[in-house]
Amino acid sequence: MSDQFSVVGAPIKNVQLLGHVTGSTQYVDEISFPGMLWVKAVRSPVARGKIKKIDTSKAEKLPGVVRIITAKDVPNNIHVNMAVIGIGPPDEPVLPEDEVKYKGEAICLVVAKDEDTAAKGAQLVEVEIEELPPVLDMEEALKPSAPVITKWGINAFIYGSGMDGATMPGRPGRPFFLVKRGDVEAAFKKADYVVEGSYLIPPIEHAPIEPHVCVAKPEPGQRLTIYTTTQAPYFVRDNVASILKIPPSNIRVVAPAVGGGFGGKVDPEFEMQVAVAAMCVGRPVKWRWTREEEFTISTTRPAIKIEIQDALSSSGLILGRRARLLHDSGAYTRTSPYGVIKSTVNLSGPYHIPNVYYEGYCVYTNRQPSSAMRGYGVFEVSYAVELQMERDARKLGIDSWEFRFKNAYRNGQVTATGRLIDDAYLIEVMKVAAALSGVSLPHHLLQMSSWG
Amino acid sequence: MRIRFKLDGQDVEVDVKHTDTLLKVLKDRIGVGSVHFGCGEGSCGACMVLINGRLRYSCLTLAGYVDGKEVTTVAALARDGELTEIQRAFLENDAAQCGYCTPGMILTAKVLLEKNPSPSDEELFDALAGNLCRCTGYIPIINAIKSVSRR
Numbered sequence: 376m377s378d379q380f381s382v383v384g385a386p387i388k389n390v391q392l393l394g395h396v397t398g399s400t401q402y403v404d405e406i407s408f409p410g411m412l413w414v415k416a417v418r419s420p421v422a423r424g425k426i427k428k429i430d431t432s433k434a435e436k437l438p439g440v441v442r443i444i445t446a447k448d449v450p451n452n453i454h455v456n457m458a459v460i461g462i463g464p465p466d467e468p469v470l471p472e473d474e475v476k477y478k479g480e481a482i483c484l485v486v487a488k489d490e491d492t493a494a495k496g497a498q499l500v501e502v503e504i505e506e507l508p509p510v511l512d513m514e515e516a517l518k519p520s521a522p523v524i525t526k527w528g529i530n531a532f533i534y535g536s537g538m539d540g541a542t543m544p545g546r547p548g549r550p551f552f553l554v555k556r557g558d559v560e561a562a563f564k565k566a567d568y569v570v571e572g573s574y575l576i577p578p579i580e581h582a583p584i585e586p587h588v589c590v591a592k593p594e595p596g597q598r599l600t601i602y603t604t605t606q607a608p609y610f611v612r613d614n615v616a617s618i619l620k621i622p623p624s625n626i627r628v629v630a631p632a633v634g635g636g637f638g639g640k641v642d643p644e645f646e647m648q649v650a651v652a653a654m655c656v657g658r659p660v661k662w663r664w665t666r667e668e669e670f671t672i673s674t675t676r677p678a679i680k681i682e683i684q685d686a687l688s689s690s691g692l693i694l695g696r697r698a699r700l701l702h703d704s705g706a707y708t709r710t711s712p713y714g715v716i717k718s719t720v721n722l723s724g725p726y727h728i729p730n731v732y733y734e735g736y737c738v739y740t741n742r743q744p745s746s747a748m749r750g751y752g753v754f755e756v757s758y759a760v761e762l763q764m765e766r767d768a769r770k771l772g773i774d775s776w777e778f779r780f781k782n783a784y785r786n787g788q789v790t791a792t793g794r795l796i797d798d799a800y801l802i803e804v805m806k807v808a809a810a811l812s813g814v815s816l817p818h819h820l821l822q823m824s825s826w827g
Numbered sequence: 828m829r830i831r832f833k834l835d836g837q838d839v840e841v842d843v844k845h846t847d848t849l850l851k852v853l854k855d856r857i858g859v860g861s862v863h864f865g866c867g868e869g870s871c872g873a874c875m876v877l878i879n880g881r882l883r884y885s886c887l888t889l890a891g892y893v894d895g896k897e898v899t900t901v902a903a904l905a906r907d908g909e910l911t912e913i914q915r916a917f918l919e920n921d922a923a924q925c926g927y928c929t930p931g932m933i934l935t936a937k938v939l940l941e942k943n944p945s946p947s948d949e950e951l952f953d954a955l956a957g958n959l960c961r962c963t964g965y966i967p968i969i970n971a972i973k974s975v976s977r978r
Contacts, residue, residue, distance in 0.1 A: 388921070395926030396914040396933060398861025398901040405860040490855065491846075584865045584873050584927045584961050634863065634873075634927030635961045666866040 391632060400632045403588045403604045404663060411590070412441055414652050414662040415493035416481035417500045418672070422509035422741040423524065424475050426502065429483055434499035439492035442656050443500065444484040446470040449651050450620045455613070456642065457710050464538050466526060467707040467744075469618055469647050475504065476524060476706035477743050479672045481645075486652050486660060509741035513680060513701040516738050517550075524706070525739050532704070532712045532737035550736060552712075552719045556791050557730030559686075562695025566686035570770045573682045574759035578675035578703070581748055585634020587664040587673060589646050591653035598625045601650060605630050606640045614643045615650045626650075638747035642674055642709050677714060677745035678703040681759040683722070685767050686730075691781050693767065695730035698722045700756070704737050705744035711737045717752030723791045724760035725801045726782040731791045779805060780820045785827070799825040830894040834859070835903035843890040849898070850874045850885040861902035861930050865959075872958030875931035876900050882938045884957075901930035904937070912975045913937055920971035924962035931958045936972045945977040 394400035417429075431443040446452055446468060454467040470483060482502055487493035510516045516530040524530055529550055532538065536548025563569065589603040599619070605611055608628040616623040633640060645662060653660040664673070679702050686695040700719055704711035719735030764782075768775035783801040790796060802825045809816050831840045834857070843852055850867070853859040853876075862885055865873030869887040876885045877899040878892075904911045910918070913936050923929040932955070939946060939954040946954065951972060960968065 389923070391926055392918050392921070392923055395923040395929040396901070396910065396917045397905055398930045400926050401860060402863065402927065404854060404864055405858065407855075407858055490851075582961055583925070584871055584959060585863065585925070586865070633925060635925045637961070663864065666868065666870075 394632075402585060402632050402634050403590060403602050404585070406590050406602045406631070407661075408590070408592055408659040411659040411661055412486050412488060412652075412656060413490045413493045414649060414660055415485050415487075415490070415497040416648070417483045417485065417497045417502060419475035419478055419480045419482055419502075419504065421475065421504055421506045422478045422511065423507045423522075424504040425507065426471065426473050426475060426482065427505055428501075428503040430501040430503075431483070433501065434485060434496040437487075437492065437496050437499055439488040440485060440496040441488065441658075442486045442652070443496070444470070444486065444648075444652050444655055446472040446483075448655050449618060451618050453618070454643075454647060454707075455617045456708070457610070457713070462708070462710055462713045464527075464708060467709075469651060477741050479668075479743060480706070481648060481672075484648055484652050486656055490663070511740055511742060513678070513703050513736075513738040513740060516740050517701075517736065524741060530739045532708065532715070532739075534712070552715050552735040552737075554719050554722070554731060554733040554735075554791050556793070557695070559695045559697060559730045559732040562730035563684075563686045563697075565688070566694055567689040568687040568770050570685045570687060570763070570767050571683070572759070572763045572766050574680070574762060576676075576679040576681075576755040576758060578678045578742075578745060579748060580670050580675050581635070581637040581639030581673070582669065583633075583635030583637060583639060586666060586669045587640070587645055588662065589649045590659060590661045591646070591649040592659040593653050593657055596625075597621050598627075599650060599653065600627045600629060601646055602629045602631065603646050603649075604633050604636075604640055605643070605646070606633065606636045606638070607643070610641070611643045611646045615647050618647045619650060619654060637749050638676075638751065639673055641747045642744075644673060672743055674705075674709060674744055674746035674748075676748035676751050677705075677711060677755075679718065679755040681722075681756065683759060683763045685763060687767055687771060689771070691771055691773055691778055693726060693728045693782050696723065696728045696733075697731075698733045700733070700735045701738050702736065702752075703742065703745055704739050705742045706739065707744045708737075709744045709746040711745060714747075714752040718756045720792050721753055721756045722760065724757065724764070725784055726760075726764070726779070727784050727788045728782075728791065733791070776805070776809065776814065776816060777820060780823050783825070785825055801825065828891060830891060832893045832895065833897040835898070835900055841890075845889070845891060847890040848886055849876070849883075849888040849890045849893055852890040853885060853898075853900075859900060859902075861900040863927050863930065865927070870959070871928070872931035872935065873928050875934050875958070877934060877938070880938075882934060901933050904933070911937075913940065913972070916971040916975045917968070920967045920974060922964060922967040922971035924964050928958055928960045932960070932968055940972070940976060946972075951976075
């Protein structure tokens, strides 16, 4: 192969390395313009509450404060977010009009001559909030007695009613994404053993060393340049265009080097707020999040709860699996319904399970919104599935390598979602993994292959 | 108050508030690109500089403190485009991914090797304890530093 190709199979240097070691790589924080102003947010002190009054009079009198931006300054106060690619519903305001849904949600923005003045101004804004009981636990959120925190009357995403952007509106929906194959009830009746497991995965903060930072610069003729630390410039462009009610072609998004993203810079989280501020004051505006904001406001990997029941035969096969997965979306939708689809279809792991019934719930709670992070939806499920495999093997009294070899996908089998497998390599990969980790597998396992 | 200091060999004169940190002045007033804001509370090391040759978090240093002193960032290490040995080692060992922590890592390595040219693994890990890399590239960073240490 090396004779034919000069790129395929050859290691490639990170082209930014020279900049990194000489300190000349340009990140957003190095971008500055004459007359540039700074933004800070007034943030909600409670997880859920009604905004009764916002008194900006003291803050406005502080020398250096230029403007205070509230919901009424936003031309189209709907954060479209991933609805631009069919993951709806657009349920998040750019700035809330009457209700805050998570602790730290930005209520209004203070634009000032420098960062310190903006922060001081934000402290002087007086917000009167009537605190409401928050929903913080996913199981609690699904109970009929729970306070409803979404606009559509249930603290879960409704699949199949048009809300997901993939099906026709008006069709009956259900509060969970369903994967069903075979006859799971019959499998459990036939089972020699039933093994249950419950798995909790906590939210994880991406914690890039570079916090969120953005500069928005108005240009003549209702145009705007946005310099931001993003993994998805087009999401930023389309969201800001819809919020400002200007054509996307009026917006240029510049994405310089990103100081770590890991999925945390996929959602446009604050660019629209900086853009609105810049358009309101007609000057370049910068917002650099603090480390505290990075932890408490930016998205996290979702908290996930997975319950699995396996029907096992004494011969060591998984006859059927029931699973229920709860995915904590936090206060708003962001990319969570997409994450739930990913995780629910993966609940078989890389194993052949002929009879399955999987429910995946996208649950809303009064926590900071969760979203993408490094293979989210897959990683969490793999954790639960592989622990469950260990539990199953223990119950059967067989070695877990043997149990995995027996149940691994073979070519010619069909997945839970109906795809014919034609590229299975799990058995081959496990043989290599065993050899690398110094495990000597018995002869009958080494004889197995994904083609037989 | 007005302070004067040398920044990467150049004379700098700037008006600062008593409460301004050196990081704030370097980033937001002078526009230095070789120092990064990461946490603002002395945890991550992205803002590290040398003050009269000593390693310091610029986010925990008041700007007034550097009056009359020499502040060095990673940008001053290469001379006429010629990289130092430790910079070359970072390049050769792919010891950077996003690069945000790299200036601090390189300054830490430089100071460590000047004091202790052949650090043990433990001394190396100990020296790097104040610098976080979230791309989890610690192994190539350690390999780079080891490659220039005298064994």
